Amino acid sequence: MDPRALRARLRHVYWIGGGSGGGKSTIARRLAARHGLSVYATDDVMPEHARLLTPREAPQLSRFKDMDMDERWVHRSPRAMLETFHWYRGEGFGLIVADLLRLPPGRGVIAEGFRLLPGLVGPLLVDPARAVWLLPTPAFRRAAFDSRGTAWDIPRRTGDPRRALHNLLERDRLFTDRLAEETGRLGLPAVEVGPGTGEDELAERVARVFGLC
Known part of the structure; x- marks a missing residue:
């Protein structure tokens, strides 16, 4: 599809990307409820997308599937994990774009998830203010995981849970740093989310970026 036509087809989409634990899902749901929008959560479709992708289309995903839990999260460096993680x-x-194109165009939708990378989303925007990336600090991310009770979900399934948790948190920090660099270089909106940032404040900041208030 012609790039201009694709941007026009997706002009009703607001995009919220960012690092894990940054509040993407929470803010998307709050803004959707407040402004009569729907939500497309990319996390929800990951299993289906992983099933549909062939090894040729997604070689890193194929390699990831072949690893056991220790190979994925214990024996590799956080930097290697960052560089080879298929969704990154x-x-x-x-497949995300195809899903969005199938949604009814008459109603605005907020697409959210860490898979929404600046370099991929940027060319789809009719206006840079239709997207924002939430950049959690390491302290905010760890507090978010602890409050959800999910910090150990993956690590406890490995042979060295403490090492796996360290690797995961460091990989996520590196990913967030990369997002900060990419949004800055591409001139796309980003919001740092640190300790003390409340949901009301964050929702208001994102709404202002989107021009919803």
Whole structure:
């Protein structure tokens, strides 16, 4: 599809990307309820997208599937985990776009999730203010995981849970740093989310970026 036509088809979409634990899902739901929008959560469709992608289309995903839990989260460095994680490489992003194109165009939708990478979303925007990336500090991310009770979900399934948790948190920090660099370089909106940032404040800041208030 012609890039201009694709942007026009997706002009009703607001995009919230960012690092894990940054509040993407919470803010998307709050703004959707307040402004009569729907939500497309990319996390919810990950299993289906992973099933649909072939090894040729998603080589990093294929390698990831072949690893056991220790190979994924214990024995590799956080930097290696960052560079080879399939969703961070944009594998399957085309399926996200296809899903959004199938939604009714008459109602605005907020697409949210860490898979929404700046370099992939940017060319789809009719206006940079239709997207924002939430950048949680390490302290905010750890507090968010602890409050949800999910911090140990993956690590406890490995042979070295403490090492796995360290690797995961460090990988997520590196990913968030990368998002900060990319949004800055591309001139796309980003919001740092640190300790003391409340949901009301964050929702208001994102709404202002989107021009919803």
